[in-house]
Amino acid sequence: MNNSIPFLDLSATYKELKSDLDASYNRLMNSGWYILGDEVEAFELEYAKYCSVNHCIGVGNGLDALTLSLLACGVKEGDEVIVPANTYIATWLSVSNIGAIPIPVEPNEKTYNIDASLIEKSVSKKTRAIIPVHLYGQPAEIHKIIDIAKKYNLKIVEDGAQAHGAKIKGQRIGGHGDAVAWSFYPGKNLGGYGDGGAVTTNNIEIAEKLRLLRNYGSKKKYLNDICGFNSRLDPLQASFLRVKLKHLDSWNKRRVLLAENYKASIIKDKLKLPYVPNFCDPVWHLFVIQYGKRDELQDYLKNNKIYTMIHYPIPPYLQKAYKGLFKFGKFNITSSMAKNILSLPIGPHLTFKQNKRIIEVINNFLTKQS
Numbered sequence: 001m002n003n004s005i006p007f008l009d010l011s012a013t014y015k016e017l018k019s020d021l022d023a024s025y026n027r028l029m030n031s032g033w034y035i036l037g038d039e040v041e042a043f044e045l046e047y048a049k050y051c052s053v054n055h056c057i058g059v060g061n062g063l064d065a066l067t068l069s070l071l072a073c074g075v076k077e078g079d080e081v082i083v084p085a086n087t088y089i090a091t092w093l094s095v096s097n098i099g100a101i102p103i104p105v106e107p108n109e110k111t112y113n114i115d116a117s118l119i120e121k122s123v124s125k126k127t128r129a130i131i132p133v134h135l136y137g138q139p140a141e142i143h144k145i146i147d148i149a150k151k152y153n154l155k156i157v158e159d160g161a162q163a164h165g166a167k168i169k170g171q172r173i174g175g176h177g178d179a180v181a182w183s184f185y186p187g188k189n190l191g192g193y194g195d196g197g198a199v200t201t202n203n204i205e206i207a208e209k210l211r212l213l214r215n216y217g218s219k220k221k222y223l224n225d226i227c228g229f230n231s232r233l234d235p236l237q238a239s240f241l242r243v244k245l246k247h248l249d250s251w252n253k254r255r256v257l258l259a260e261n262y263k264a265s266i267i268k269d270k271l272k273l274p275y276v277p278n279f280c281d282p283v284w285h286l287f288v289i290q291y292g293k294r295d296e297l298q299d300y301l302k303n304n305k306i307y308t309m310i311h312y313p314i315p316p317y318l319q320k321a322y323k324g325l326f327k328f329g330k331f332n333i334t335s336s337m338a339k340n341i342l343s344l345p346i347g348p349h350l351t352f353k354q355n356k357r358i359i360e361v362i363n364n365f366l367t368k369q370s
Contacts, residue, residue, distance in 0.1 A: 004305035005345055005354045010186050012349035014193075017243055024239040036215075039235040043242050044198070050165075050245060051174025053200045055207035058233025059214050062161045062183025065197035066094030068231065069179040070129060072199075072209040073155040075100050079128040084114040085315060085334040087133045091159050092316040094181075095131070101326060103127070104317055106333045110275040112136060112288065116144035123148070129155040134163035134173060136311070137189065137255075137285030138276065142168055142176045149177075157181060160200075162285040164190040165252045169279055174200040179210075184233075184241055189255070189285050190248050192237035251348035255284040258346050258355050262287055265359045270366040272340075286311055290340040293369070298342055300365045306358055309343045 014021060028039055040058050048056035059065050075081060077099030083091050085104035095102040103122050108115040112135050119130065130149055132140040142158070149156050156177030160166075164182065166173050174180050184196035201207050212219065217228030259282075263273055272290035276282055288311065291297050298308050315338055317328040344358060 005307065005350075005358065007307045007309050007343070007345050008187055008347050009349050010191075012347075013191075013244065016349070017247070020243045021240055024243050025236065028236050028239045034235060036232055037235050039238040039242070040233050043233070043238040043245075046242060046245060047198060048174075048200060050248075051172050051180075051200045053175035053180075054202045055200065055204065057199045057201075057207060057210040057214065058238060059197045059199065059210075060231035060233065061195040062181060062185060062197045063090045063094060064214075064229070064231040065161075065181035065183065065199050066090065066131070066157065066159060067097055068210055068213045068229065069157045069181050069199050069206075070094055070098060070100065071213055072206045073129055073157060073178055075128045075155070078126070080124060080126040082114075082119055082122055082127060082130045084131075084133050084135070085317060085331040086112060086114075086312075086337055087135060087159070087316065088161075088312055089316045089319060089321070090161075090183075091131055091133055092322070096322075096325070100128070101126070102316075104328060104331060104334075106331055107135075107337070108141075109333055111138060111140075111277065112274075112337065113138065113140040114145075116141040116148070119145065119148050120151075123152050123154070127152065127154060129157055131157050131159055132177070133159040133161075134166060136274075136282075136288050137162050137166055138274070138282035139163060139166050139168045139173060139280040141277075141279075143279075146176065155179075161185075161188065163283060164188060164285075165248050166283045167281040170281075175202045178203055179206055184237065189252060189283055190241065190244060192240050192244075194234065194237055196233050196237040196241065197231075198233060247348075252283040254348045255346055256282075258350055258352070259284040259287050261352070261355050262344065262346075262359065265356075265363075267363050267366045270369065284346055286343045287346040288341050288343050290337065291342060292340060294340050294342050297362070297365055301358075301361060304361045306345065306361055308345065310338075310341060311343050313338055 044056040161183035217226035
């Protein structure tokens with residue numbers, strides 16, 4: 001019997017929802033409409049309602065969601081955009097790909113998210129926007145960031161790619177900033193079966209600009225108002241996402257229970273467990289620990305057929321892609337995290353028996369280190 005525990009079982013959602021997903025596929029295929037159309041519009045309405053916002057605009061993927069949001073907010077070549085030093089490279093690429101300059105800020109050591117107390121010192125005359133990332137499914141200090149943005153007349157484009165359903169003071173992420181960029185990559189809390197993305201906003205001007213930008217700059221076919229892009233949420237993915245959205249809250253609740261088991265049972269004085277501020281309700285896209293002998297622990301887990309990942313082993317400022325493009329300082333907190341962080345299995349289809357076994361294996365390893 002195979003008792004291995006994968007980091008994430010993507011096939012499990014299809015097995016659970018097979019009849020509904022197959023029905024959505026057949027509905028879409030029989031419709032004869034395969035670009036935008038009713039399925040995309042229906043998902044946009046349903047996801048906007050879920051996030052308690054006025055507008056949702058489906059786009060091709062999470063990177064495009066960020067990039068087009070910056071453009072819709074008026075960010076241009078040569079402008080500066082404040083970004084977390086500790087994030088996936090897509091956050092940075094959205095800035096540099098439009099000719100703007102990413103200005104990295106260190107994370108809070110407890111939360112992994114951008115340290116709001118350090119943002120203001122990085123604001124310059126060229127700063128036009130801030131991209132707070134709700135990393136690992138835990139909201140950033142958005143209310144403090146909003147105060148800074150108001151003070152300096154900056155736009156806020158939230159990166160919500162890992163935080164579908166997460167709440168700040170009881171309100172779901174989706175409309176705190178000027179725009180919120182989402183990814184529906186298969187491994188996300190709300191993921192499709194291919195690439196997909198969206199932007200939510202309460203600003204009608206930003207929404208209208210995004211609808212132009214995603215579709216060649218066109219409202220009506222062959223009439224192009226601006227220079228746009230081809231980045232449209234696939235209606236097949238929209239139909240799948242409509243099915244999965246109905247289950248998102250229950251899946252997130254299971255993630256919370258699994259995370260609580262980890263936090264309650266892993267030997268706390270041996271390693272660093274995630275910290276949750278009292279202003280937010282995370283959805284645990286990832287459960288990230290820190291340990292000084294990370295590689296040894298990861299190997300031990302693998303030898304016990306438990307598979308983990310590192311999010312992220314190389315920060316953007318150390319990537320070859322950015323070598324020589326910009327002059328960055330030292331980011332000691334981010335660099336330390338990259339050496340010590342380890343993501344444990346967590347997801348809506350991880351069983352509590354598997355959860356318990358992971359804890360037992362980790363504690364066995366830690367006990368041997370004493």
